[in-house]
Amino acid sequence: MDRSTGRLGGLNVSESGGVADAKNLRVKLVLLGDSGVGKSCIVLRFVRGQFDPTSKVTIGASFLSQTIALQDSTTVKFEIWDTAGQERYAALAPLYYRGAAIAVIVYDITSPETFTKAQYWVKELQKHGSPDIVMALVANKADLHEKREVPTQDGIDYAEKNGMFFIETSAKTADNINQLFEEIAKRLPRPSTT
Ligand SMILES: Nc1nc2c(ncn2[C@@H]2O[C@H](COP(=O)(O)OP(=O)(O)O)[C@@H](O)[C@H]2O)c(=O)[nH]1
Numbered sequence: 001m002d003r004s005t006g007r008l009g010g011l012n013v014s015e016s017g018g019v020a021d022a023k024n025l026r027v028k029l030v031l032l033g034d035s036g037v038g039k040s041c042i043v044l045r046f047v048r049g050q051f052d053p054t055s056k057v058t059i060g061a062s063f064l065s066q067t068i069a070l071q072d073s074t075t076v077k078f079e080i081w082d083t084a085g086q087e088r089y090a091a092l093a094p095l096y097y098r099g100a101a102i103a104v105i106v107y108d109i110t111s112p113e114t115f116t117k118a119q120y121w122v123k124e125l126q127k128h129g130s131p132d133i134v135m136a137l138v139a140n141k142a143d144l145h146e147k148r149e150v151p152t153q154d155g156i157d158y159a160e161k162n163g164m165f166f167i168e169t170s171a172k173t174a175d176n177i178n179q180l181f182e183e184i185a186k187r188l189p190r191p192s193t194t
Pocket residue numbers: 033034035036037038039040041042052053054055056057058140141142143144169170171172173
């Protein structure tokens with residue numbers, strides 16, 4: 001059984017458990033986006049509830065997992081693949097996102113270049129990702145509103161045009177981090193129960 005490690009706004013969070021059946025999904029999630037946008041910090045905030053402003057966090061080759069329980073008593077176990085800087089090497093990306101059910105594409109609201117790069121990743125996944133992949137567009141570092149250079153509306157518009165879920169987050173303040181994963185979980189295709 002799951003070891004529950006805490007309850008976060010409607011989510012039961014545990015560190016282990018989750019079998020792949022109709023009520024208990026297990027899914028691969030990849031994060032894409034420029035270096036420095038906060039991908040690793042988002043993962044650490046979600047999985048460990050921590051933010052470390054000093055470290056250049058890189059989780060590396062392994063993945064972290066986190067299970068959440070939804071209102072309808074289904075659970076979703078995310079197997080989260082964070083890059084160890086492979087985002088710099090576009091040619092390696094297909095190895096990384098192969099088989100992913102979910103792609104979380106992250107940019108930094110203070111950096112228009114990272115928004116452009118996010119759009120590149122969306123196109124790449126539309127061309128080469130699995131056809132039923134669930135994509136989320138994440139505008140991170142929302143706490144830095146005084147340095148904002150990408151308007152919220154630009155993110156909303158782009159996501160809408162591309163059938164993606166959009167959310168602004170802050171790994172630093174934890175704003176919308178759990179909501180991001182909860183909303184993704186709700187959008188996953190469910191296996192049929194027959
Ligand atoms: N202000 C602020 N800084 C953040 C946030 N998320 C990440 N950072 C900082 O951005 C830098 C890069 O974060 P990191 O997670 O390593 O980015 P990655 O290369 O995309 O994995 C680090 O110095 C973090 O402290 C955030 O939400 N707000």
